[in-house]
Amino acid sequence: MVRRSDKKGIGNLFKKGTTGYRATKTNKVLPSSSMSEVGREIESPGYVRSFLKDKDRFVPNVDYTNPANFARFGSAREYYTKAIENIYRFYPYDGSQKEKLDWHNSASYFDNYIFENEYPRTNGYIEIGHAWGSTSATVDGTAFGDVVYKKSSAPQYISIKGGPNGPAIPAYASGSGYEKPISYKFKEQKANVYDAEIRQQQNLTIDGTTGNTVEFWLKLQTEPSKSQASPGHAYFDIWNESFEYTPGSSQTFGRLLVESIFDVDGSGNPNGAYLGDNIFYVTYASGSSGVFRAGLGSTALSGTLGIDLSNWNHYSFVMKNDPTGSNLSLKLYINGNLAETVITGSQIGSVDTLPLNANIGAYRTAPTPGLYFSGMTTDGWGTLSGSYMDEFRFWKSSRTSQQIRRYWFTQVGGGTNSDYGNTDSKFTGSENPVDLGVYYKFNEGITTTSSLDAVALDYSGRISNGIIKNYSTGMRSTGSAMVLSNAAEREFKDPIVYSNHPNVVMYEEEASNKGREYDGRNSSFMFNTLPGWIIDQDEDRQRNTTLALTQIMSSYFDELSLQIKSLPHLKDKVYLSGSVSGSTNKPLPFADRLLKSHGFIAPEIFADADLLESLANRDDNREFEKKLSDIKNQIYTNIYNNLLFINKSKGTEKAIRNLRH
Numbered sequence: 001m002v003r004r005s006d007k008k009g010i011g012n013l014f015k016k017g018t019t020g021y022r023a024t025k026t027n028k029v030l031p032s033s034s035m036s037e038v039g040r041e042i043e044s045p046g047y048v049r050s051f052l053k054d055k056d057r058f059v060p061n062v063d064y065t066n067p068a069n070f071a072r073f074g075s076a077r078e079y080y081t082k083a084i085e086n087i088y089r090f091y092p093y094d095g096s097q098k099e100k101l102d103w104h105n106s107a108s109y110f111d112n113y114i115f116e117n118e119y120p121r122t123n124g125y126i127e128i129g130h131a132w133g134s135t136s137a138t139v140d141g142t143a144f145g146d147v148v149y150k151k152s153s154a155p156q157y158i159s160i161k162g163g164p165n166g167p168a169i170p171a172y173a174s175g176s177g178y179e180k181p182i183s184y185k186f187k188e189q190k191a192n193v194y195d196a197e198i199r200q201q202q203n204l205t206i207d208g209t210t211g212n213t214v215e216f217w218l219k220l221q222t223e224p225s226k227s228q229a230s231p232g233h234a235y236f237d238i239w240n241e242s243f244e245y246t247p248g249s250s251q252t253f254g255r256l257l258v259e260s261i262f263d264v265d266g267s268g269n270p271n272g273a274y275l276g277d278n279i280f281y282v283t284y285a286s287g288s289s290g291v292f293r294a295g296l297g298s299t300a301l302s303g304t305l306g307i308d309l310s311n312w313n314h315y316s317f318v319m320k321n322d323p324t325g326s327n328l329s330l331k332l333y334i335n336g337n338l339a340e341t342v343i344t345g346s347q348i349g350s351v352d353t354l355p356l357n358a359n360i361g362a363y364r365t366a367p368t369p370g371l372y373f374s375g376m377t378t379d380g381w382g383t384l385s386g387s388y389m390d391e392f393r394f395w396k397s398s399r400t401s402q403q404i405r406r407y408w409f410t411q412v413g414g415g416t417n418s419d420y421g422n423t424d425s426k427f428t429g430s431e432n433p434v435d436l437g438v439y440y441k442f443n444e445g446i447t448t449t450s451s452l453d454a455v456a457l458d459y460s461g462r463i464s465n466g467i468i469k470n471y472s473t474g475m476r477s478t479g480s481a482m483v484l485s486n487a488a489e490r491e492f493k494d495p496i497v498y499s500n501h502p503n504v505v506m507y508e509e510e511a512s513n514k515g516r517e518y519d520g521r522n523s524s525f526m527f528n529t530l531p532g533w534i535i536d537q538d539e540d541r542q543r544n545t546t547l548a549l550t551q552i553m554s555s556y557f558d559e560l561s562l563q564i565k566s567l568p569h570l571k572d573k574v575y576l577s578g579s580v581s582g583s584t585n586k587p588l589p590f591a592d593r594l595l596k597s598h599g600f601i602a603p604e605i606f607a608d609a610d611l612l613e614s615l616a617n618r619d620d621n622r623e624f625e626k627k628l629s630d631i632k633n634q635i636y637t638n639i640y641n642n643l644l645f646i647n648k649s650k651g652t653e654k655a656i657r658n659l660r661h
Contacts, residue, residue: 041611043097043413050101051615055629057105059586060566061574064113067518072561073526074554075547077515082551083114084508088499091115094439094461096415108559118511120503121493123480124442125217126456126468128361129156129385130475132229139375148264149363149371150230155380156475157362158456158466160438162204162238162355164192192462193417199396200416200434203464204238204356206254206286208328208348211320211398214258215408217481220309221386229385231262232367235280236394239364240356243372254351257283257367258317259293259382279309282330283367284319284348291345293367296332298340307334312388312485314408320398321347335487336408338401360392360440360466380469390481394437406612406620409487414439414461436460443494446476447501457497488623526550526557571597573641589629591636598643605632 042048063069067076086107092099104112129152136153193200199210206212214236220228240254259281278295285292296317307313316333328345331338358364362383366376393412413419416434439460447453454471458464468475480491496504519525527535527550538546571594588594595602606613606628617624624631639646 042615044419046419047096047098047101048615050098050105053105054101055627056589058563058566058589059109059112060562061585062109062562064110064117067515068522070110070558070562071515071518071522072524073557074551075515075525075527076518076522077512078547078551079110079555080114080511080515081508083108083111084119084504084511085499086111087115087119087495088497088504091495091497092415092461093494093497094414094457094459094463096419096461097413098419099415100413108555109562115495118507119495120445120501120507121495122443122445122478123483123491123493124445124476124478125388125390125481126158126440126442127386127388127475127477128158129229129383129387131156131472132383132385135229137375137381139371139381147232147261148230149232149367149376149382151381152229152383152385154470155362155383156468156470156472157380157383158360158440158468159379160204160358160360160464160466162202162357163462163464164194164202198434202354202356203437203460203462204358204394205350205396205437206238206240206256206284206348206356207350207396208284208286208290208319208321209350210396211318212256212284213319213393213395213397213399213404214256214317215315215395215399215404216392217312217314217388217390217485218309219312219388219481220384228260228262228387230382231264232259233382233384234259234359234361234363234367235384236358236360236392237362237364238356238358240351240353241365242353243369252353253285253287254353254356255283255285255290256319257281257363259283259363259367280315280317280332282317282319284328284330284345286348286351289346290348291328291330294328294330294342294344296330296340296342297334312390312481312487314391314481314485314487316399316404316408318398318404333401333404333408336405358394358438361387361389388477388481390442392438392440394439395435396437397435402620409482410618410623411441411492412436412439414459417461417463419461434462436462438462438464438466440466441494442476445496445498445501445503446478447498448473449500452498452500459494490625526554570594574637575641587630587633587637589633591633591640594640595636595643598640600639600643600647602636602639605635 042051067079070076071079091103095103104115107115131154132152134153135150137151139149140147192203195201199205216235218235235258236256237259238254238256240252242252242254260279261281277299279297279299280295281293282296283292283294284290314333314335316331316336318329318331318333320329321327322329322343325343326347327343328347330342330344332340359379362379363376363381364379366372366374366381391411414436416436437460438458440456441459442456443459444455444457450471450473453476454468456466456468458466480488482488482491498504519528522528527547530546530550534546538544570588592602609628610619612619613624613628617627
C-alpha cells in the first residue's frame with residue numbers, strides 16, 4: 001500500500017548506499033542484531049526465517065493460464081480442484097504473517113499462482129444500524145445531563161463472546177449450505193490454546209497494568225451525526241455482567257466502554273451538539289477504581305485536525321495506568337497521530353471476574369447504574385444507525401505510538417493461538433504474550449446466505465467469531481476503508497474461506513471444466529495410461545484412490561519437469577514486464593550472479609534499507625507494491641539484459657543513462 005499523500009519515492013533507497021550507479025564500499029544489508037531483536041521489530045523470529053525461505057525460493061517463469069504448460073503427467077482438473085481446496089481449507093486466514101508465508105512456501109508453484117491471480121479474494125466493511133426500524137424503548141438519562149438513549153425494535157450490532165472458546169466452535173461459521181465445516185487449525189482440532197504464563201487466556205481482558213487498546217475505522221452517516229437515532233450510542237463495550245462496585249463490597253465491577261453522547265432538543269432528538277464538547281467518552285474501571293465517562297477528543301480537534309466524522313477516519317483509544325503517577329492515561333489517536341492525552345481517574349488492576357463479553361456498535365448494558373435501574377437492563381441499547389466500521393482490533397495491551405502509526409493504514413497479522421506475533425517487545429522467546437484479542441476485517445465476502453453473512457470472522461487466530469445481531473441484506477460491503485479514505489492505494493484482499501460462496505463455486509466449476517477438457521486430450525496423463533479395468537474399477541467405486549496415487553506421483557514429476565525446462569534458460573534475457581499475464585513473474589533470486597558471471601561487479605542494492613524495508617517490504621508510512629527483494633533482482637535482471645550495450649559504451653554518459661534506465 002502506498003499512501004497517496006506520501007511523496008517519498010523508492011529511489012531514495014539508492015541514496016544511502018550508492019552514488020550514481022557506483023556503490024559505496026558498504027555491503028551491509030541489515031544492522032547487526034540477534035534473531036529475537038529482528039523478529040520483535042517485524043513480528044517474530046520465525047517470520048524472519050520464513051521470509052528468507054520465501055525470498056530465496058526459485059519460481060519458474062510459466063504461463064499457468066494454459067494447462068499444457070504445467071500438467072504433463074498429472075490431471076489438470078485435479079490440480080485446479082486441489083489448489084482451490086488448499087486455499088479455502090488450509091490457508092491460515094487468521095494466522096500470523098509467518099504462518100501465511102509458511103503456507104506459501106509449502107504450496108506448489110501452481111497453488112501460489114492460483115492464490116495470487118485467480119482465486120476469489122475480497123475486502124469488506126460493515127454498516128451497523130443499516131435498518132434501524134422503529135424505536136422500541138426510550139430512556140431519559142438524567143444521571144448524565146439531558147441525554148436520551150433509544151433501542152431499536154431490531155438492533156443491529158456485533159456480539160462477542162470473550163472466551164476462551166472451546167473446540168465446539170468451528171473455524172468457519174457453518175450453515176445448511178456449507179458442505180465442509182472444518183474445525184480450527186486442522187491438526188489440533190481445537191479452538192483456543194490456553195496458557196496463562198503467556199497471557200493466552202480469555203480473548204477479552206481489562207487490565208490497567210498491561211493496558212488495553214481499541215482501534216477501528218469509522219464513518220458516521222452525517223456530521224455532527226444528527227441522524228444517529230439514539231443520541232447516546234456506543235462504539236465498543238466490554239462488561240463483566242456486574243455493577244457491584246460500592247465501597248466495602250467485593251468490587252467485582254469491570255467495564256471498558258467507548259461511546260458518544262449528544263445533546264437533545266425538546267423532542268428528545270440529537271441536535272448536533274456534543275455534550276460536554278467531547279466527541280468520545282471512555283469508561284475504564286475495575287471496582288470503584290478507574291474512570292467513568294472521561295471526555296476524550298475535544299470538539300476543537302475537528303477544526304484543528306480537519307476531522308469530519310462523516311468521512312472515513314481511523315481512531316485508536318489507548319488506556320493504561322500512568323507510570324508517572326497514580327492516575328490513568330487515556331490517549332486518542334486519529335489517523336495514526338496522537339490527538340489528545342488525558343490523565344485522570346485512578347489506577348486499576350485486572351478484572352478477574354468473568355465472563356467478559358462485548359458488543360461492537362451497541363451498549364452491552366446501561367452505561368451507568370442509574371440508567372440500569374431506569375430500564376436499560378438488556379443489551380442492544382444505543383446502537384449506531386447507518387454508520388460504517390472496518391478493521392476493528394481489540395488489544396490486551398497498550399499499543400505504542402510507533403505501533404499505531406505503523407499499522408493504522410494496513411492490516412496486522414493474527415496467529416495468536418499458535419504463533420507469537422504482534423507481541424510486547426519486553427517479552428522474549430517462549431515468554432512472548434499474545435496481545436491481539438479480537439480482530440474483525442469483514443473480508444470474508446458476501447455469500448447471500450444470511451446465516452453465514454451474520455458471522456463476523458475473527459482474524460486474530462483465537463476464533464472469537466462475532467455474531468451480527470438482526471443481520472439484514474445490505475449490511476456488508478466489499479470495499480476498503482483504507483482505500484476509500486485515501487490512506488492507502490490498496491488493501492490486501494483476503495481469500496474467501498467459504499467453499500459455498502457464489503464466486504468460489506463459480507470459479508471452481510469453470511476451472512474444473514477447463515482442466516477436464518485438457519485431460520481428455522493429454523496423451524501423457526499418467527492415470528489414463530493405466531489398464532482400462534483399473535480405471536473403471538477406481539471410478540465405479542467412486543473412491544478415486546488410484547487417481548489420487550498417480551496424481552501424487554505426477555505432481556512431483558510435473559514440478560521437476562518445470563525446473564528442468566527452466567535450467568537451460570537461466571541465462572536467457574527475459575523481460576518479465578512484457579511476458580504473458582499468466583506468468584508468475586518472480587525474478588531470479590540469484591540475479592546478481594548473472595552479472596558477476598560476466599565480470600560485472602554487482603554491489604548490494606538498497607544496502608542501507610532498514611529492517612522494515614528489507615523484511616516487511618514497507619516503511620513507517622507505506623507498504624510497497626512489490627517485495628523489495630524482487631525489485632532488487634528485477635534491477636539486476638534489467639542490467640543483465642542490457643549488459644552487452646552497456647559494455648560497448650562503457651565510460652560514456654550514454655552508458656550511465658542506460659544503466660539507470
